[in-house]
Amino acid sequence: MKFETGKTYDFGITKLSEEEIIAFAKSYDPLDFHTDINSAMKSRFKGLIASGPHLFNKNYKEKWVPLFGKSVICGLEVSNWKFLKPAYANQEIKTTVTIKHIKENKDKNWAAVTWLFEFKDTQNELVQTLEMKVLHHID
Amino acid sequence: MKFETGKTYDFGITKLSEEEIIAFAKSYDPLDFHTDINSAMKSRFKGLIASGPHLFNKNYKEKWVPLFGKSVICGLEVSNWKFLKPAYANQEIKTTVTIKHIKENKDKNWAAVTWLFEFKDTQNELVQTLEMKVLHHID
Numbered sequence: 195m196k197f198e199t200g201k202t203y204d205f206g207i208t209k210l211s212e213e214e215i216i217a218f219a220k221s222y223d224p225l226d227f228h229t230d231i232n233s234a235m236k237s238r239f240k241g242l243i244a245s246g247p248h249l250f251n252k253n254y255k256e257k258w259v260p261l262f263g264k265s266v267i268c269g270l271e272v273s274n275w276k277f278l279k280p281a282y283a284n285q286e287i288k289t290t291v292t293i294k295h296i297k298e299n300k301d302k303n304w305a306a307v308t309w310l311f312e313f314k315d316t317q318n319e320l321v322q323t324l325e326m327k328v329l330h331h332i333d
Numbered sequence: 334m335k336f337e338t339g340k341t342y343d344f345g346i347t348k349l350s351e352e353e354i355i356a357f358a359k360s361y362d363p364l365d366f367h368t369d370i371n372s373a374m375k376s377r378f379k380g381l382i383a384s385g386p387h388l389f390n391k392n393y394k395e396k397w398v399p400l401f402g403k404s405v406i407c408g409l410e411v412s413n414w415k416f417l418k419p420a421y422a423n424q425e426i427k428t429t430v431t432i433k434h435i436k437e438n439k440d441k442n443w444a445a446v447t448w449l450f451e452f453k454d455t456q457n458e459l460v461q462t463l464e465m466k467v468l469h470h471i472d
Contacts, residue, residue, distance in 0.1 A: 221360070222390060225402050238406065246408040247386075251361055263364050267377065268416065269385040275411040 195265035196333055197307050199296050205257040205289035208313075210244050212283040219245045243280040249313050250275070250324055253289045258309075267304060267329040275324040279315065287321055288314045294325065298332065305332045334404035335472055336446050338435050344396040344428040347452075349383050351422040358384045382419040388452050389414070389463055392428045397448075406443060406468040414463040418454065426460055427453045433464065437471065444471045 210218075212231070219228030223245035226233035234242040281287055295308040306329050313322040349357075351370070358367030362384035365372035373381040420426055434447040445468050452461040 222394065224394060224398055225405055246411075255361060255363060259363055266364055268419070270416055272385075272414040273412045275414075277408045277410065280407070 195262065195330055197293055197296050197305060197330065199293055202290050202292040203257075203261070205253050205291060208249060208252055208287045208289055209284055210248060210252070210281065210287075212242055215242055215244045215248065215283055218248045218251070222247065222251075239280050239282075242283045244283070246275075246277045246322070249281055249287060249289070249322055250311060253291075253311065253313075257289070258291065262328075262330070265330040265332075267331060270306060270327040270329055271325075273325045273327075275322070277322055279319065279321045281313070281321055286316050288316075290314075300332075303332055305330050334401065334469055336432055336435050336444060336469065338432055341429050341431040342396075342400070344392050344430060347388060347391055347426045347428055348423055349387060349391070349420065349426075351381055354381055354383045354387065354422055357387045357390070361386065361390075378419050378421075381422045383422070385414075385416045385461070388420055388426060388428070388461055389450060392430075392450065392452075396428070397430065401467075401469070404469040404471075406470060409445060409466040409468055410464075412464050412466075414461070416461055418458065418460045420452070420460055425455050427455075429453075439471075442471055444469050 216229050219225065227237040227239065227243065228245045231242055290312050292310045293307060294310040297306040306327055309326045309328065311324040312320060315321050355368050358364065366376040366378065366382065367384045370381055429451050431449045432446060433449040436445040445466055448465045448467065450463040451459060454460050
């Protein structure tokens with residue numbers, strides 16, 4: 195695998211259905227306003243919103259792992275994962291992933307790569323950001 | 334809910350079985366060395382290790398949410414989630430959660446609480462740490 199600082203990958207649009215949001219939250223984040231429509235309608239959000247990790251997890255699993263998973267040695271750190279705006283059921287969210295930093299060890303053929311995930315709504319406002327540092331094999 | 338800076342909650346011992354590790358990784362983190370015993374034995378870890386988020390998720394869902402979930406308004410940030418040592422199948426890991434910082438808004442009856450999760454092995458060495466900032470209702 196080769197990595198290039200500043201390179202951005204467009205992961206396209208994610209739309210989380212009510213069923214997906216509820217199933218994910220029951221497994222991972224069982225708070226009433228993520229698992230129950232009535233509680234969600236009565237919450238300050240006045241609608242069903244996705245669990246914080248859901249947008250990242252779906253894009254990590256379905257887009258990032260197929261592209262980069264084979265080169266992973268191990269995860270190192272997740273930081274600055276900011277939940278800036280709620281993500282509602284069926285809302286269109288755009289995801290991009292940018293290589294923010296690379297620290298190579300050429301003797302060992304590995305690199306610590308910092309990946310910046312950005313999730314934006316259709317007004318181009320940030321809904322969520324996250325930085326994930328992963329140790330990869332390099333060519 | 335009332336919160337007190339510096340207060341530590343002991344969440345006891347977590348032991349993740351091979352079956353749990355594989356099932357979790359298939360859903361959330363499908364890398365070969367988390368989902369397949371043979372790949373795990375051939376990896377640098379020479380054994381099955383849990384996906385990074387697994388220890389946190391199990392303790393968050395099974396221990397933290399039952400204690401504090403009803404008071405949650407929304408998540409704000411996750412930071413400094415450091416994967417320091419691998420967690421092997423059936424390894425005993427001790428979890429504590431400490432309230433690191435509280436920022437109250439008494440007019441609105443809410444508080445932004447920073448929770449420090451620490452996961453240690455039986456030699457008392459840190460396996461993983463994580464800081465989670467959550468907005469809570471307060472009394």
